[in-house]
Amino acid sequence: MVTESDIEHIAELADIGISRDEVPEFTTQFNAILDYFEVLDTVQGESAPAAGIINVFREDEPRPCLPQEAALANAGSTEDGFIKAPRVM
């Protein structure tokens, strides 16, 4: 069971804004879905390291990539060739 305050906390962690009147609706829906997920408690078997799967590595050599102008073309706010983001502090 998750509570309305759990839902508000999850939204906060996910950086997803939700409005006050959405909280009860999301809570009910979450609980129905999590009830359904309980079937996973009956899964048999342990997680084992993946067998037969190998990493594919390559030399770290430069390849052609997007020019700066193209990379910035869709940013809503740029300054001196950089993308402008909100302040962190």
Add this chain to the structure above:
Amino acid sequence: MAGTLKFSPDDRYNAFITTCREAPFGDGALGGTAIAVKDNISTAGIRTTCASRILESYVPPYDAHVVGLLRREGAAIVGKTNMDEFGMGTTTETSAFGPTRNPVDPERVPGGSSGGSAAAVAAGLVPMALGTDTGGSIRCPAAFCGIVGLKPTYGRVSRYGLIAYANSLEQIGPMARTVEDVSRLMSVIAKYDFHDSTMLDRPYDHRPTADIAGLRVGVPEEYFGEGVDPRVAETVRDAIGVLEGLGASTVPVSIPGMRHALAAYYVICTSEASSNLARFDGVRYGPAVDTRKTWHEAYQDLRQELFGKEVRRRIMLGTFALSAGYAGRYYAKAQVARRNIKEDFERAFREVDIIAGPTMPTVAFRLGEKTDPLSMYLSDILTVPANLAGVPAISVPCGRVDGLPVGFQLMGRQFEDERVVDAAFAYEQEVRR
């Protein structure tokens, strides 16, 4: 001969988000053929929205690998098709651009999430289209609209330039009115690309043949059980009978992991979505964020405004499933369940060459019929196993119930896409005679 294709369709079903009135084309295997592309596949210079307001004005600076291959073979890319927002849905109703209607019955959904591609093909606006399939998003709309759709083996088609939401599950695949056209489009798009590190160099270059004598067809009881409309089950059993008539034999098989499949799928896909969609913050693409607000405040406000409810619900579910104290119960268990299902398929494929069943448990829903998210999720039960196991799966039309199309699903071993195409082709040729 190169040229320009004029394209101004009567889009009464809202299949397209963007149309290209003058689409250039060239020479090649698809020279001059009009092709529609799902709007989560990047097209240089043509806006690509994922049916979301957050990407409403996003114009990709590069082509997805598959789009480059289409252009190289002379195809005319005539438009970008409607879909559930970011591919999250089974009906195409979560699109920020309004729902697509089913050309077979406009009061019904076309299925999703590649509903626009399926409707464009079914309505005859284009002969072929590209869709993407994370948990059934090619096969479901193919079944609901009465066309053919193939989800290739995981790793057979490059995902470079695909705006995926769950990378370990999703594949781009072909949709068309005939198996032959699906195979033709597959031959163009399944070519190696070093940009996608999950891809293997196993190109598809195949002409379908209808000779299936001796083919062993597995029939899993789980695909005909509770929740499957008995009339749909009966129609599909008849289709299996047609394969038997062509010299195939049937063998009962079991996929016991099916009881965990849907929960495992939704835990994995929402978990991947929660990390994947973090990049949609309005900074690198999308509207400018308000840089006077703090980081979290700016993102929360923007994502609340520009993401639809289902996208926010899935990001939150995934965040929860991965959070400290719950990851072991949900995400880790889902991965074990996924491996069990893969092993179930491997075991079955030691006895049989393909596995057959319905694509969807029912025919197309009415618009607005599925209001509760869980009941919507439950309708994916027969399609998600192929994504979890990474195996190829095709849906081919096999008759009607209440006047609405039923899809016949054929699944094969990994990298045996050719075999599922041949089985579908044999069925299609036989019933069309």
